[in-house]
Structure formats: structure tokens, C-alpha cells
Amino acid sequence: MKIDLLILQLAVLLIPGLIWARLDARYALKKPPSDTEFFLRAFQFGLVCYAVTFLIYSILGWPFTSFDLTDAGTKSVLTSNIVYEILFAIGVGILLSILWIYSVTYKWLTLFLQNIGATKKYGDEDVWDYTFNSSSPAVEYINFRDFENKLVYAGWVINYSETEKLRELVLRDVQIFDLDGHLLFEMPMIYLSRAAGNIHIEFPYNPKP
Numbered sequence: 001m002k003i004d005l006l007i008l009q010l011a012v013l014l015i016p017g018l019i020w021a022r023l024d025a026r027y028a029l030k031k032p033p034s035d036t037e038f039f040l041r042a043f044q045f046g047l048v049c050y051a052v053t054f055l056i057y058s059i060l061g062w063p064f065t066s067f068d069l070t071d072a073g074t075k076s077v078l079t080s081n082i083v084y085e086i087l088f089a090i091g092v093g094i095l096l097s098i099l100w101i102y103s104v105t106y107k108w109l110t111l112f113l114q115n116i117g118a119t120k121k122y123g124d125e126d127v128w129d130y131t132f133n134s135s136s137p138a139v140e141y142i143n144f145r146d147f148e149n150k151l152v153y154a155g156w157v158i159n160y161s162e163t164e165k166l167r168e169l170v171l172r173d174v175q176i177f178d179l180d181g182h183l184l185f186e187m188p189m190i191y192l193s194r195a196a197g198n199i200h201i202e203f204p205y206n207p208k209p
Contacts, residue, residue, distance in 0.1 A: 013086065
């Protein structure tokens with residue numbers, strides 16, 4: 001029972017970090033983390049949540065109750081004040097996780113380092129992910145050339161993804177041409193999936209001067 005009580009209370013204390021780590025694994029990371037990596041990230045995110053919570057409490061002049069886990073295996077250390085702090089930290093964690101996902105998706109740190117001339121690297125992901133994550137209007141409309149079937153799909157990108165073997169796109173308001181530029185038919189939406197080494201995409205967007 002002592003061990004069970006300790007684990008239960010630690011689990012409650014880790015909820016802010018676990019929520020953040022779950023959102024991070026679902027929306028920010030390219031590959032699912034291992035169990036060890038997930039819990040390490042949850043622990044780190046949890047520390048950040050409580051650090052920010054402590055900072056907010058200090059700014060507002062609220063008393064912050066520190067956690068004493070010395071006797072957590074034999075008695076409850078989750079007082080009402082600590083429970084309120086955990087709930088506050090959960091809210092902080094959700095907000096921070098959203099900012100974190102934004103920063104990972106749009107490469108805020110990389111852009112900052114590029115702007116100060118510290119690096120020319122765009123990130124760890126490949127050009128496919130970097131291109132379609134871009135906020136530039138130039139990547140919103142594409143010509144997808146299918147040389148094997150002698151077709152060109154012209155449309156607006158609304159979704160994209162990648163796996164280890166395939167690259168996927170969903171286009172809307174699609175016009176399908178032959179390779180000579182003759183319009184064959186139109187479709188409101190099309191799903192395309194191709195091997196990573198068999199893709200030719202053009203970006204015809206040309207902003208007016």
C-alpha cells in the first residue's frame with residue numbers, strides 16, 4: 001500500500017507534464033517517442049509547468065505550497081492548496097503546450113537563429129515537411145505531375161502527411177490536365193499518395209509586383 005500511495009500521488013503531481021507530453025507526441029513530434037523518452041519529456045514539461053506556476057503565484061503575491069514527498073508513501077501530501085496548484089499548473093501546461101506546438105511547427109527558434117545569422121539549417125525534418133509547414137502563400141497551390149500516368153493535378157493543398165515510405169496530399173478544387181496542358185476533368189477534392197522518391201511538384205504562384 002505504501003508504494004501504491006506514493007505512485008498514485010506522484011502520478012497526480014505529474015498530470016500537467018503528462019498532458020503536455022501527450023500533446024507534444026501527438027502534434028509536434030514527427031515520430032512517436034519511446035516510453036522512456038515520453039516519461040522523461042513529461043517530467044521535464046512538468047517541471048516547466050510548476051516553475052511557471054510558481055512565477056505567476058509570486059507575481060500575483062499568492063502563497064505557493066511546496067511539495068514535501070518525504071512521507072508520500074505513508075500519508076496523503078495532496079492538501080487542498082496543492083490540489084489547486086496542480087489544477088492551475090494543468091491550465092498553464094495546456095497553454096504552454098499550445099505555444100510549444102506553434103514553436104515546433106513554425107520553427108520559431110530556427111527562424112530566430114537564421115535571422116541573426118547563426119545558422120542556415122532549416123531543421124531536422126526534410127524539405128517536404130518544411131515546405132508544407134511554411135506560411136508562405138506560394139506553397140498553397142501546386143501542380144502535381146504524375147509522369148507515370150501522364151497527368152497533372154492542379155489544386156489547393158488542404159492536408160499533407162508523410163510516412164516512412166509514402167508522401168500524401170489532399171487537394172481541393174482540383175483540375176486534372178494531360179501533360180500537354182489540356183483540361184481533362186475537375187474534382188472538388190482528391191487524395192494523392194506516392195513513394196517519396198517518385199514526386200514532382202511545382203509551385204506556380206507568382207505574386208504581382
